[in-house]
Amino acid sequence: MMFKKMFFILMAVAFTGCASVNSVSLTPIPANRSKEVRAEVSRTIFLGFNFDNDYINPLVDNLKMQCPNGVITGILTKDEVISYVLVFTRRVVATGYCNLSQVSKAQQKRSSASEEQILEN
Amino acid sequence: MGAFSLLFSGCAILHHVQVGQIDNRTDTVTAIPFEILMSEAGVSTQEIGAIARSANTKQGDQAAGIAEIIALFQMGPRTGNPVYSERYAEKLIYEIHQKCPTGRVTGLMSIREMRKYPVISGEIVKVTGYCLKDRTSSKTTASTTNSGASL
Numbered sequence: 711m712m713f714k715k716m717f718f719i720l721m722a723v724a725f726t727g728c729a730s731v732n733s734v735s736l737t738p739i740p741a742n743r744s745k746e747v748r749a750e751v752s753r754t755i756f757l758g759f760n761f762d763n764d765y766i767n768p769l770v771d772n773l774k775m776q777c778p779n780g781v782i783t784g785i786l787t788k789d790e791v792i793s794y795v796l797v798f799t800r801r802v803v804a805t806g807y808c809n810l811s812q813v814s815k816a817q818q819k820r821s822s823a824s825e826e827q828i829l830e831n
Numbered sequence: 832m833g834a835f836s837l838l839f840s841g842c843a844i845l846h847h848v849q850v851g852q853i854d855n856r857t858d859t860v861t862a863i864p865f866e867i868l869m870s871e872a873g874v875s876t877q878e879i880g881a882i883a884r885s886a887n888t889k890q891g892d893q894a895a896g897i898a899e900i901i902a903l904f905q906m907g908p909r910t911g912n913p914v915y916s917e918r919y920a921e922k923l924i925y926e927i928h929q930k931c932p933t934g935r936v937t938g939l940m941s942i943r944e945m946r947k948y949p950v951i952s953g954e955i956v957k958v959t960g961y962c963l964k965d966r967t968s969s970k971t972t973a974s975t976t977n978s979g980a981s982l
Contacts, residue, residue: 735849763845763944767959770938774855782853789848804850 727792727799737806739784745808747776752801760800769804777808841946841953846910851939854963862937862961865930871919873912873945873952876902882950911945912952920956931962 749772753765773782785806792799855862880898883891905913927936939960946953 732845733847733849737850737852758842760843761841763843763942766845766848766940766942769848770850770853770940770959773850773853774938777853777855779858780855782855785850785852787848787850789845800845802848806853 729792732789735787737785743807747808748805749773750803754799780808780810782806841948844945847943849941854937860963867926867958869920870955871914873914873954875912878950911954935963
């Protein structure tokens with residue numbers, strides 16, 4: 711019975727990860743924060759053997775897919791490590807705000823400019 | 832053979848990632864992806880010392896002592912190993928301008944990473960992003976190049 715308890719305690723300790731933040735960065739935050747977008751990439755590394763960091767590459771594309779024809783600002787990029795026994799997980803999380811109002815404003819400007827040109831002609 | 836390939840493949844260590852503002856308005860522009868890589872060789876005096884000491888000779892101990900003295904001048908917080916020129920990433924902005932002459936850059940992702948080999952390392956700064964080009968201007972440049980080719 712005692713052995714079982716010890717085993718479960720050890721397993722709980724082994725599979726509970728210790729988290730640490732490597733770096734955080736933030737871009738200017740927009741006034742309109744109604745639509746939040748989030749992308750996450752991660753890789754689990756055993757004994758520190760990692761031969762490339764290509765797992766980060768889809769991060770921007772993931773964000774872009776969530777905000778078609780919009781502008782993503784207020785991007786908080788968090789690079790963190792979750793350590794287990796002999797294994798650690800590197801995780802990069804990016805959250806931001808998709809802003810479509812800027813698009814409509816730009817389109818309005820463009821359309822009004824074209825109308826003015828037509829009137830001038 | 833397997834051990835050698837493992838030794839020289841180099842472990843990749845990530846130090847920093849940053850994602851900039853993303854402009855995904857592609858109704859009148861085309862987003863062309865680009866990548867810039869700048870690197871410099873780094874040297875680990877700690878590893879030099881450890882290897883010299885493992886030789887178990889008088890010269891080895893002396894070399895390890897020298898490496899320890901040099902290491903005293905390289906103290907302080909840093910990412911990766913010390914490099915000879917700390918200005919290796921300064922031309923980044925010119926490289927971006929070369930890759931994207933229009934200057935309309937979006938979705939910039941800056942990565943600071945390191946390729947670790949025994950004793951030496953590759954200290955890398957990588958930037959990926961998208962260059963926005965007007966669809967109309969790209970068409971005109973294409974047509975001018977075509978006409979130039981025909982001439």
